[in-house]
Amino acid sequence: xxxxxxxxxxxxxxxxxxxxxxxxxxxxxxxxxxxxxxxxxxxxxxxxxxxxxxxxxxxxxxxxxxxxxxxxxxxxxxxxxxxxxxxxxxxxxxxxxxxxxxxxxxxxxxxxxxxxxxxxxxxxxxxxxxxxxxxxxxxxxxxxxxxxxxxxxxxxxxxxxxxxxxxxxxxxxxxxxxxxxxxxxxxxxxxxxxxxxxxxxxxxxxxxxxxxxxxxxxxxxxxxxxxxxxxxxxxxxxxxxxxxxxxxxxxxxxxxxxxxxxxxxxxxxxxxxxxxxxxxxxxxxxxxxxxxxxxxxxxxxxxxxxxxxxxxxxxxxxxxx
Amino acid sequence: xxxxxxxxxxxxxxxxxxxxxxxxxxxxxxxxxxxxxxxxxxxxxxxxxxxxxxxxxxxxxxxxxxxxxxxxxxxxxxxxxxxxxxxxxxxxxxxxxxxxxxxxxxxxxxxxxxxxxxxxxxxxxxxxxxxxxxxxxxxxxxxxxxxxxxxxxxxxxxxxxxxxxxxxxxxxxxxxxxxxxxxxxxxxxxxxxxxxxxxxxxxxxxxxxxxxxxxxxxxxxxxxxxxxxxxxxxxxxxxxxxxxxxxxxxxxxxxxxxx
Numbered sequence: 001x002x003x004x005x006x007x008x009x010x011x012x013x014x015x016x017x018x019x020x021x022x023x024x025x026x027x028x029x030x031x032x033x034x035x036x037x038x039x040x041x042x043x044x045x046x047x048x049x050x051x052x053x054x055x056x057x058x059x060x061x062x063x064x065x066x067x068x069x070x071x072x073x074x075x076x077x078x079x080x081x082x083x084x085x086x087x088x089x090x091x092x093x094x095x096x097x098x099x100x101x102x103x104x105x106x107x108x109x110x111x112x113x114x115x116x117x118x119x120x121x122x123x124x125x126x127x128x129x130x131x132x133x134x135x136x137x138x139x140x141x142x143x144x145x146x147x148x149x150x151x152x153x154x155x156x157x158x159x160x161x162x163x164x165x166x167x168x169x170x171x172x173x174x175x176x177x178x179x180x181x182x183x184x185x186x187x188x189x190x191x192x193x194x195x196x197x198x199x200x201x202x203x204x205x206x207x208x209x210x211x212x213x214x215x216x217x218x219x220x221x222x223x224x225x226x227x228x229x230x231x232x233x234x235x236x237x238x239x240x241x242x243x244x245x246x247x248x249x250x251x252x253x254x255x256x257x258x259x260x261x262x263x264x265x266x267x268x269x270x271x272x273x274x275x276x277x278x279x280x281x282x283x284x285x286x287x288x289x290x291x292x293x294x295x296x297x298x299x300x301x302x303x304x305x306x307x308x309x310x311x312x313x314x315x316x317x318x319x320x321x
Numbered sequence: 322x323x324x325x326x327x328x329x330x331x332x333x334x335x336x337x338x339x340x341x342x343x344x345x346x347x348x349x350x351x352x353x354x355x356x357x358x359x360x361x362x363x364x365x366x367x368x369x370x371x372x373x374x375x376x377x378x379x380x381x382x383x384x385x386x387x388x389x390x391x392x393x394x395x396x397x398x399x400x401x402x403x404x405x406x407x408x409x410x411x412x413x414x415x416x417x418x419x420x421x422x423x424x425x426x427x428x429x430x431x432x433x434x435x436x437x438x439x440x441x442x443x444x445x446x447x448x449x450x451x452x453x454x455x456x457x458x459x460x461x462x463x464x465x466x467x468x469x470x471x472x473x474x475x476x477x478x479x480x481x482x483x484x485x486x487x488x489x490x491x492x493x494x495x496x497x498x499x500x501x502x503x504x505x506x507x508x509x510x511x512x513x514x515x516x517x518x519x520x521x522x523x524x525x526x527x528x529x530x531x532x533x534x535x536x537x538x539x540x541x542x543x544x545x546x547x548x549x550x551x552x553x554x555x556x557x558x559x560x561x562x563x564x565x566x567x568x569x570x571x572x573x574x575x576x577x578x579x580x
Contacts, residue, residue: 057421058421059417059420059421059576078425079423082421082422087421087422089414089418092413092414092418093414093417093418093419094413094415095340095344095413097343097344097348103340105336105339105340106336106339106340107336107422108336109328109332109333109335109336109337109339110328110332110333110423111422111423112327112328
């Protein structure tokens with residue numbers, strides 16, 4: 001319990017994971033998750049999300065540092081923890097030749113206080129897929145089967161490693177609804193994602209991992225606070241960035257110019273927008289694709305991770321999706 | 322629903338074993354190998370047995386063939402089938418996923434082994450009954466030795482399958498990594514060459530091979546030729562191999578694919 005009487009369901013201090021080859025995937029991170037909270041670990045591929053999750057799930061022992069899940073070491077005190085947690089790995093892990101119903105029945109036999117398989121399958125929208133072999137499921141359906149099995153024993157703590165990867169937009173929204181409903185019923189949820197929108201919309205608190213360290217942490221509002229807002233538009237033919245009024249005077253902190261598209265970063269979006277629009281009005285110009293948005297997680301994320309070239313495509317995909 | 326039934330080890334093993342039976346039934350290649358090889362192979366060694374003059378060593382051809390058949394059953398229905406199953410489950414990430422649940426590591430390996438071990442046991446019993454009726458071996462003279470023989474054979478085969486799977490990356494390479502034990506057992510453990518037909522010194526070295534105790538106990542169960550110390554030595558050898566295998570699995574077994 002902390003001072004306010006909130007129960008810390010997950011407590012991590014000084015966590016480090018070094019793989020056999022010497023690669024240091026997790027470099028001394030610490031955070032805690034309160035009961036009934038959704039906590040997101042956000043980061044690009046290779047940031048250390050899954051490495052961290054595996055330690056919390058008790059699949060491996062940390063190289064250094066301490067983990068408490070429900071007051072126990074999840075690796076050394078496996079039996080004390082496992083009946084109270086539900087886990088969804090990043091990638092399936094179900095025999096391809098079993099049917100959905102057989103898989104659920106098998107898992108139910110191994111789970112304390114398992115709910116009826118049919119009920120849980122219906123809850124994730126697989127109610128009409130009982131007789132289908134796992135190998136015939138789509139990627140999204142496999143994710144939902146995995147989620148169903150993680151929920152089977154009504155866990156107090158749910159670990160979801162990229163729960164919506166491979167889902168279509170509707171499936172993703174359904175999963176978000178389900179996770180929120182679970183949180184509202186008191187379940188503590190720790191999830192990883194590289195979808196910024198998912199972390200922003202779903203998480204009560206989050207941590208941005210970068211190269212094995214926590215680069216920023218807090219509520220989405222706290223993490224985005226102090227980050228610049230963004231304005232973008234297309235300049236008409238024949239006009240250049242230099243034709244705009246002095247940008248610094250409009251609160252602009254940075255700009256990019258690609259083709260006709262101009263992107264501005266600003267700490268004062270109102271002044272920037274007013275200045276640019278007044279200029280366009282004076283010149284009688286029409287600015288296409290006009291967009292002004294306040295600071296988002298994306299800005300925070302790009303500020304932390306975006307400068308590393310290798311991470312670019314993954315991030316782009318995440319932002320666009 | 323909270324506070325509802327906690328699972329027990331028995332319930333978990335049952336659930337996992339049941340799923341593995343369904344999977345075994347859907348793997349036609351594995352079923353054919355497991356069922357037909359132990360039945361067919363003994364006939365290939367029949368000619369060799371005829372030339373060995375087994376009678377002089379106190380073993381009749383029927384008993385030798387039965388022993389060979391049970392040995393092949395350990396090797397093909399249990400050992401090679403399980404190496405493939407462990408590797409396949411690991412590569413499908415099934416073992417990793419199971420470890421996130423309430424099953425202990427020992428339960429995961431045991432549950433996965435249940436159908437193959439059950440098949441091996443059923444096969445050995447059917448072969449024994451069939452041989453007793455068809456090959457005129459008559460009833461076993463010391464049936465109390467057959468049960469520990471069968472049990473130790475099944476346990477050692479399953480445990481060594483887990484050890485072999487630790488060093489096997491793919492189901493394809495399992496066909497190669499399983500070979501050494503197959504060959505050594507067939508030649509040295511009294512399966513294709515009855516121990517009675519070996520020179521004494523060679524026989525006493527071969528008695529230390531992993532499946533030798535099981536084969537010798539089963540054979541002794543039929544012939545009734547085994548002294549108390551011999552029986553104890555066989556049981557001790559089987560136990561030692563099991564302990565070594567358990568140690569090796571705890572030390573080296575891989576629960577997820579190499580990345």
